[in-house]
Amino acid sequence: xxxxxxxxxxxxxxxxxxxxxxxxxxxxxxxxxxxxxxxxxxxxxxxxxxxxxxxxxxxxxxxxxxxxxxxxxxxxxxxxxxxxxxxxxxxxxxxxxxxxxxxxxxxxxxxxxxxxxxxxxxxxxxxxxxxxxxxxxxxxxxxxxxxxxxxxxxxxxxxxxxxxxxxxxxxxxxxxxxxxxxxxxxxxxxxxxxxxxxxxxxxxxxxxxxxxxxxxxxxxxxxxxxxxxxxxxxxxxxxxxxxxxxxxxxxxxxxxxxxxxxxxxxxxxxxxxxxxxxxxxxxxxxxxxxxxxxxxxxxxxxxxxxxxxxxxxxxxxx
Amino acid sequence: xxxxxxxxxxxxxxxxxxxxxxxxxxxxxxxxxxxxxxxxxxxxxxxxxxxxxxxxxxxxxxxxxxxxxxxxxxxxxxxxxxxxxxxxxxxxxxxxxxxxxxxxxxxxxxxxxxxxxxxxxxxxxxxxxxxxxxxxxxxxxxxxxxxxxxxxxxxxxxxxxxxxxxxxxxxxxxxxxxxxxxxxxxxxxxxxxxxxxxxxxxxxxxxxxxxxxxxxxxxxxxxxxxxxxxxxxxxxxxxxxxxxxxxxxxxxxxxxxxxxxxxxxxxxxxxxxxxxxxxxxxxxxxxxxxxxxxxxxxxxxxxxxxxxxxxxxxxxxxxxxxxxxxxxxxxxxxxxxx
Numbered sequence: 001x002x003x004x005x006x007x008x009x010x011x012x013x014x015x016x017x018x019x020x021x022x023x024x025x026x027x028x029x030x031x032x033x034x035x036x037x038x039x040x041x042x043x044x045x046x047x048x049x050x051x052x053x054x055x056x057x058x059x060x061x062x063x064x065x066x067x068x069x070x071x072x073x074x075x076x077x078x079x080x081x082x083x084x085x086x087x088x089x090x091x092x093x094x095x096x097x098x099x100x101x102x103x104x105x106x107x108x109x110x111x112x113x114x115x116x117x118x119x120x121x122x123x124x125x126x127x128x129x130x131x132x133x134x135x136x137x138x139x140x141x142x143x144x145x146x147x148x149x150x151x152x153x154x155x156x157x158x159x160x161x162x163x164x165x166x167x168x169x170x171x172x173x174x175x176x177x178x179x180x181x182x183x184x185x186x187x188x189x190x191x192x193x194x195x196x197x198x199x200x201x202x203x204x205x206x207x208x209x210x211x212x213x214x215x216x217x218x219x220x221x222x223x224x225x226x227x228x229x230x231x232x233x234x235x236x237x238x239x240x241x242x243x244x245x246x247x248x249x250x251x252x253x254x255x256x257x258x259x260x261x262x263x264x265x266x267x268x269x270x271x272x273x274x275x276x277x278x279x280x281x282x283x284x285x286x287x288x289x290x291x292x293x294x295x296x297x298x299x300x301x302x303x304x305x306x307x308x309x310x311x312x313x314x315x316x317x318x
Numbered sequence: 319x320x321x322x323x324x325x326x327x328x329x330x331x332x333x334x335x336x337x338x339x340x341x342x343x344x345x346x347x348x349x350x351x352x353x354x355x356x357x358x359x360x361x362x363x364x365x366x367x368x369x370x371x372x373x374x375x376x377x378x379x380x381x382x383x384x385x386x387x388x389x390x391x392x393x394x395x396x397x398x399x400x401x402x403x404x405x406x407x408x409x410x411x412x413x414x415x416x417x418x419x420x421x422x423x424x425x426x427x428x429x430x431x432x433x434x435x436x437x438x439x440x441x442x443x444x445x446x447x448x449x450x451x452x453x454x455x456x457x458x459x460x461x462x463x464x465x466x467x468x469x470x471x472x473x474x475x476x477x478x479x480x481x482x483x484x485x486x487x488x489x490x491x492x493x494x495x496x497x498x499x500x501x502x503x504x505x506x507x508x509x510x511x512x513x514x515x516x517x518x519x520x521x522x523x524x525x526x527x528x529x530x531x532x533x534x535x536x537x538x539x540x541x542x543x544x545x546x547x548x549x550x551x552x553x554x555x556x557x558x559x560x561x562x563x564x565x566x567x568x569x570x571x572x573x574x575x576x577x578x579x580x581x582x583x584x585x586x587x588x589x590x591x592x593x594x595x596x597x598x599x600x601x602x603x604x605x606x607x608x609x610x611x612x613x614x615x616x617x618x619x620x621x622x623x624x625x626x627x628x629x630x631x632x633x634x635x636x637x638x639x640x641x642x643x644x645x646x647x648x649x650x651x652x653x654x655x656x
Contacts, residue, residue: 055561059552088563096561101554106576106651116562150652166562 005031010067038221093167099160103151110147157188229285236310325656408627417502419608429532434539442547461537469603486605546578587643
């Protein structure tokens with residue numbers, strides 16, 4: 001399998017009045033063609049920022065200060081505005097947390113589809129674009145007549161399907177899904193994950209699934225990247241990580257999922273709270289909450305070690 | 319559409335009580351105000367007998383309640399009555415002056431909207447740059463300037479110092495409106511008779527008054543548009559559109575601006591009243607023969623029926639304008655249902 005995306009030593013900072021938020025710090029990650037990578041971590045750990053950086057959609061003052069993002073060998077960080085525009089939507093698509101607010105309320109669905117198509121395929125006829133949009137809706141299980149409706153006339157699940165349809169209509173090969181099911185109810189969520197799985201095969205998609213919901217990841221992801229405090233804690237095969245988490249943070253994360261089969265009286269929780277990214281802890285960002293913290297963890301950032309085919313950033317494995 | 323029609327009819331019916339309430343207030347205020355049409359016509363030293371006779375003639379010595387009911391009955395018959403000072407029907411006086419005011423306010427509003435919305439959107443897009451700060455400063459400065467002072471300054475700069483624009487009237491002395499006057503809207507009239515040199519003259523006379531009116535009101539629209547645009551530009555659908563590779567300019571001026579325009583429309587409806595008030599001052603500054611000046615002149619003369627008639631007319635214009643705004647609302651925003 002070929003590598004589709006290679007992130008090398010990426011750092012994203014947000015300079016604000018009280019200091020600099022180090023939202024993403026020295027992150028390296030590889031993505032193979034056709035795989036689903038689950039990007040998990042708690043709120044504010046930098047997973048969404050990482051997703052936005054890939055399309056260079058960071059809002060000011062957010063800025064990539066260091067590193068490279070290679071898409072098929074081309075560095076996205078160095079691309080001109082024009083190059084990045086032709087990449088967005090056409091090669092790399094992104095869908096967002098809230099389908100209810102991700103469609104422009106004042107334009108009909110067909111107008112939004114056609115605009116996307118005509119932006120990337122100059123000279124395409126409007127009628128042809130309309131037909132293609134209709135076919136896309138049909139393949140997502142929505143009647144093509146609904147193209148003539150406005151977003152407020154549709155349910156949340158439908159709008160998320162339309163979002164993904166708009167993302168895939170130009171057949172990109174990479175999809176970044178930023179918590180796509182957070183605002184959907186459980187039944188619609190399950191349907192949507194099934195759909196994502198089908199589409200992945202149909203379009204030969206590589207997917208980055210950003211989520212804090214480990215259940216989603218378990219269903220879909222081939223590999224998992226666990227992020228904590230703007231850094232990567234652990235990367236590995238999904239099953240391996242679920243069976244035997246190596247990083248203490250991953251262990252904590254997995255043991256705090258409630259399990260109705262086990263007869264435990266109390267839900268396990270992780271002590272402490274996510275780190276302050278303006279003044280991150282010295283050494284390993286996780287050490288204040290880590291039950292196994294050693295002296296070295298307080299002073300030196302952990303290197304990334306390879307163990308059992310997995311990458312883990314923790315001194316326990318050094 | 320059926321609902322929209324019902325909504326429009328309801329709104330129209332609601333203007334009737336509005337006009338009556340306004341009318342009653344104006345009726346009372348005018349008569350509480352010192353002075354009356356008779357003394358303003360005859361002066362303070364006329365013999366008592368002449369004053370009494372004139373009052374009798376105008377019906378001013380009847381009890382106030384009778385005068386009031388009489389006037390209401392007259393209005394119900396859609397009759398605005400006759401001026402107490404001149405031999406002139408009120409409707410005729412208004413019909414003569416209304417087109418001038420309409421021409422002025424329409425151009426004023428176009429300038430306001432164009433400047434306000436464009437500058438506001440541009441400032442929001444360039445947030446925290448020099449351009450943004452300059453535009454914000456413009457907005458607040460212009461908002462603080464009284465209309466008449468703005469008019470005087472523009473007259474001084476463009477009319478006197480630079481001497482490139484006329485400072486009063488609707489036409490030059492040598493352009494005779496009677497040769498083309500039909501609707502009273504001189505721009506349309508001159509086009510109808512294909513007198514393009516007169517059209518140029520009419521347009522050039524419109525520049526300063528329309529800008530005076532437009533500039534002052536544009537301040538509030540600059541700030542409103544900027545604030546709304548900043549909100550909208552943070553919306554998810556804007557990032558989503560960006561993620562689909564749509565050009566930034568198109569996102570700002572099509573996707574975002576259309577959304578930011580909805581609250582601007584609301585403000586439009588509310589500002590119409592302010593615009594009419596501004597028109598009174600602008601017309602006075604520029605000797606513009608419109609309703610504002612008519613109103614002011616007749617207030618000096620205490621010409622009760624004309625004052626009441628003009629105020630009814632202005633109230634109706636404001637009501638109609640806000641109705642039009644509501645209809646545009648429904649067109650712009652598909653979520654609005656009446």
